[in-house]
Amino acid sequence: xxxxxxxxxxxxxxxxxxxxxxxxxxxxxxxxxxxxxxxxxxxxxxxxxxxxxxxxxxxxxxxxxxxxxxxxxxxxxxxxxxxxxxxxxxxxxxxxxxxxxxxxxxxxxxxxxxxxxxxxxxxxxxxxxxxxxxxxxxxxxxxxxxxxxxxxxxxxxxxxxxxxxxxxxxxxxxxxxxxxxxxxxxxxxxxxxxxxxxxxxxxxxxxxxxxxxxxxxxxxxxxxxxxxxxxxxxxxxxxxxxxxxxxxxxxxxxxxxxxxxxxxxxxxxxxxxxxxxxxxxxxxxxxxxxxxxxxxxxxxxxxxxxxxxxxxxxxxxxxxxxxxxxxxxxxxxxxxxxxxxxxxxxxxxxxxxxxxxxxxxxxxxxxxxxxxxxxxxxxxxxxxxxxxxxxxxxxxxxxxxxxxxxxxxxxxxxxxxxxxxxxxxxxxxxxxxxxxxxxxxxxxxxxxxxxxxxxxxxxxxxxxxxxxxx
Amino acid sequence: xxxxxxxxxxxxxxxxxxxxxxxxxxxxxxxxxxxxxxxxxxxxxxxxxxxxxxxxxxxxxxxxxxxxxxxxxxxxxxxxxxxxxxxxxxxxxxxxxxxxxxxxxxxxxxxxxxxxxxxxxxxxxxxxxxxxxxxxxxxxxxxxxxxxxxxxxxxxxxxxxxxxxxxxxxxxxxxxxxxxxxxxxxxxxxxxxxxxxxxxxxxxxxxxxxxxxxxxxxxxxxxxxxxxxxxxxxxxxxxxxxxxxxxxxxxxxxxxxxxxxxxxxxxxxxxxxxxxxxxx
Numbered sequence: 001x002x003x004x005x006x007x008x009x010x011x012x013x014x015x016x017x018x019x020x021x022x023x024x025x026x027x028x029x030x031x032x033x034x035x036x037x038x039x040x041x042x043x044x045x046x047x048x049x050x051x052x053x054x055x056x057x058x059x060x061x062x063x064x065x066x067x068x069x070x071x072x073x074x075x076x077x078x079x080x081x082x083x084x085x086x087x088x089x090x091x092x093x094x095x096x097x098x099x100x101x102x103x104x105x106x107x108x109x110x111x112x113x114x115x116x117x118x119x120x121x122x123x124x125x126x127x128x129x130x131x132x133x134x135x136x137x138x139x140x141x142x143x144x145x146x147x148x149x150x151x152x153x154x155x156x157x158x159x160x161x162x163x164x165x166x167x168x169x170x171x172x173x174x175x176x177x178x179x180x181x182x183x184x185x186x187x188x189x190x191x192x193x194x195x196x197x198x199x200x201x202x203x204x205x206x207x208x209x210x211x212x213x214x215x216x217x218x219x220x221x222x223x224x225x226x227x228x229x230x231x232x233x234x235x236x237x238x239x240x241x242x243x244x245x246x247x248x249x250x251x252x253x254x255x256x257x258x259x260x261x262x263x264x265x266x267x268x269x270x271x272x273x274x275x276x277x278x279x280x281x282x283x284x285x286x287x288x289x290x291x292x293x294x295x296x297x298x299x300x301x302x303x304x305x306x307x308x309x310x311x312x313x314x315x316x317x318x319x320x321x322x323x324x325x326x327x328x329x330x331x332x333x334x335x336x337x338x339x340x341x342x343x344x345x346x347x348x349x350x351x352x353x354x355x356x357x358x359x360x361x362x363x364x365x366x367x368x369x370x371x372x373x374x375x376x377x378x379x380x381x382x383x384x385x386x387x388x389x390x391x392x393x394x395x396x397x398x399x400x401x402x403x404x405x406x407x408x409x410x411x412x413x414x415x416x417x418x419x420x421x422x423x424x425x426x427x428x429x430x431x432x433x434x435x436x437x438x439x440x441x442x443x444x445x446x447x448x449x450x451x452x453x454x455x456x457x458x459x460x461x462x463x464x465x466x467x468x469x470x
Numbered sequence: 471x472x473x474x475x476x477x478x479x480x481x482x483x484x485x486x487x488x489x490x491x492x493x494x495x496x497x498x499x500x501x502x503x504x505x506x507x508x509x510x511x512x513x514x515x516x517x518x519x520x521x522x523x524x525x526x527x528x529x530x531x532x533x534x535x536x537x538x539x540x541x542x543x544x545x546x547x548x549x550x551x552x553x554x555x556x557x558x559x560x561x562x563x564x565x566x567x568x569x570x571x572x573x574x575x576x577x578x579x580x581x582x583x584x585x586x587x588x589x590x591x592x593x594x595x596x597x598x599x600x601x602x603x604x605x606x607x608x609x610x611x612x613x614x615x616x617x618x619x620x621x622x623x624x625x626x627x628x629x630x631x632x633x634x635x636x637x638x639x640x641x642x643x644x645x646x647x648x649x650x651x652x653x654x655x656x657x658x659x660x661x662x663x664x665x666x667x668x669x670x671x672x673x674x675x676x677x678x679x680x681x682x683x684x685x686x687x688x689x690x691x692x693x694x695x696x697x698x699x700x701x702x703x704x705x706x707x708x709x710x711x712x713x714x715x716x717x718x719x720x721x722x723x724x725x726x727x728x729x730x731x732x733x734x735x736x737x738x739x740x741x742x743x744x745x746x747x748x749x750x
Binding site: 390398433434437438 | 490540542551553554573574577581585587591592598599602603604607608630631675676697709
């Protein structure tokens with residue numbers, strides 16, 4: 001019997017595992033995809049919001065403000081990149097009043113450093129912004145991260161503190177017994193005192209399995225477009241339009257990796273698996289974005305992807321113990337990434353009267369990232385090569401990723417090409433994997449001791465090789 | 471290799487040849503088809519043989535070769551920074567010849583709508599998979615673009631037992647050599663659809679189909695397939711210069727496909743040898 005079973009290996013589920021692993025509890029996390037973050041989280045924009053765009057009375061606004069603070073501490077402990085870009089909500093003619101309103105909201109939430117900046121300031125600090133923009137609200141606490149990197153960092157830390165994390169483990173049934181829940185996957189069965197449902201797009205289905213009514217999820221698709229690195233940083237801060245009814249609008253996002261990303265679109269869809277991108281989506285994004293940053297051009301787009309937001313009817317997060325020892329976390333869309341660590345804290349606080357949260361005595365607080373060859377000085381590179389010559393073998397030439405980094409990513413749990421991509425940045429450069437994919441597959445075949453036919457892009461069904469030549 | 475050979479023949483004494491892969495030859499090593507050497511060696515060779523001949527010429531001369539050594543930075547002072555399993559090194563040269571070849575345009579650069587499943591490869595990656603590693607990227611293939619590598623891979627995949635349904639070309643003429651169109655498509659009854667545009671890639675985890683349009687008639691159709699190979703153009707690999715903010719000239723030269731895209735390797739090596747000699 002375990003204490004907590006967390007369903008879902010996205011940012012919310014992994015935050016829970018990370019938080020719970022601080023205490024003397026037996027924890028299991030189940031993810032249905034081949035690797036963590038492969039559901040909703042991997043296509044998140046990566047923004048750590050200030051929190052001022054949401055209604056100050058809402059749970060999501062409070063948790064976002066708290067989450068923003070927690071990320072700053074976590075980035076140091078868990079060694080993941082956290083870039084404090086700051087964010088700007090820009091006002092076109094006639095929108096200044098809305099900006100004042102957002103600023104007031106932010107003040108109520110205790111968000112520090114909010115200031116309205118005039119045209120002169122914008123001209124100096126964000127020269128690529130449209131001249132039509134009259135003023136902007138600066139939120140200095142806005143930042144960017146890579147969602148998957150944070151997830152792997154938290155998961156590695158949780159695992160080193162005893163949490164068991166299983167991927168390729170889709171929950172197929174949940175049964176209530178007198179003192180616990182019985183959870184089945186295709187391969188195993190678990191008995192757990194508590195169940196935390198953080199299943200993202202499937203959270204309503206998981207709840208139904210346990211016989212509990214939960215809000216129905218209506219997926220909203222967002223398409224995003226990445227611009228060439230040579231296009232340089234077009235803006236230094238994250239640029240938001242004044243928010244419209246159901247989303248934060250189309251944004252300009254300077255990513256952790258030095259590219260600029262534009263998007264997302266927002267469109268309600270029927271199919272929970274619809275991750276297609278479209279010409280219409282691209283043109284819509286460009287049309288909106290060119291009003292804010294006119295110099296962005298269509299030919300600078302080098303990649304596109306789509307993600308789904310698990311939206312519910314109510315315009316807030318749904319976090320409740322809907323039945324004894326069964327916690328539903330449903331409808332975590334924006335600012336869900338920002339709020340995730342605070343959601344975990346919130347759930348723990350919610351249960352303090354029923355669960356003994358005794359801190360682990362031998363708790364490991366820190367986690368080290370895989371050293372990134374690209375980011376090191378020459379001395380550091382030479383030192384690493386002396387410890388392991390594979391640090392001198394460049395596999396991905398566009399992003400300068402070495403054989404040792406690929407091997408280390410596999411040893412830390414990557415077993416798909418996408419998993420390696422997200423952990424190392426290999427295959428993300430200008431050749432899009434044309435030069436390194438096969439070389440990475442050769443390392444995977446060796447390190448995982450599997451034949452080429454079993455290597456996948458992102459799990460079963462996405463095999464890359466169909467047999468051998470005749 | 472040709473630039474180094476030319477330099478040596480022109481009288482240069484200290485030549486360092488840096489190669490990122492474990493052996494010399496670059497992409498030629500995966501070109502196991504015929505058609506190389508007709509003008510330079512006056513006989514028909516495979517790409518692999520062509521590379522082997524040059525390798526011999528390199529080793530017969532006083533040229534220092536470092537393989538598995540990756541150049542990742544240049545400086546305006548003509549310094550080259552490279553890394554291998556022994557460490558990171560900086561070496562300065564009087565002249566630097568960039569024979570870094572080219573890379574393929576990809577699906578992402580075209581921003582083709584649809585999903586992003588497994589089974590989408592550039593023709594060159596498919597060539598490496600089949601010819602170097604002996605693995606098949608798929609069995610039901612559609613080739614997008616009629617560049618030479620695409621045409622050659624249409625034939626290669628057919629010879630290895632795959633079914634190549636069609637080659638789609640958005641222009642009204644094939645972009646590869648006519649020789650390759652005849653020998654790789656016509657001889658194997660692989661249809662070439664001109665004026666045809668890829669509209670969408672379909673498939674959740676692995677490619678399941680593509681949707682395309684005949685731009686002359688406006689008709690749309692779907693082909694079931696498990697693999698899409700892209701052969702939609704080549705881009706000279708000049709990023710080391712771009713990143714360092716250096717313009718070619720004043721001791722730094724682009725040569726071969728790194729300069730502009732050539733049709734024949736014979737032309738590439740001739741130009742490279744001449745440039746090498748002129749520096750001696």
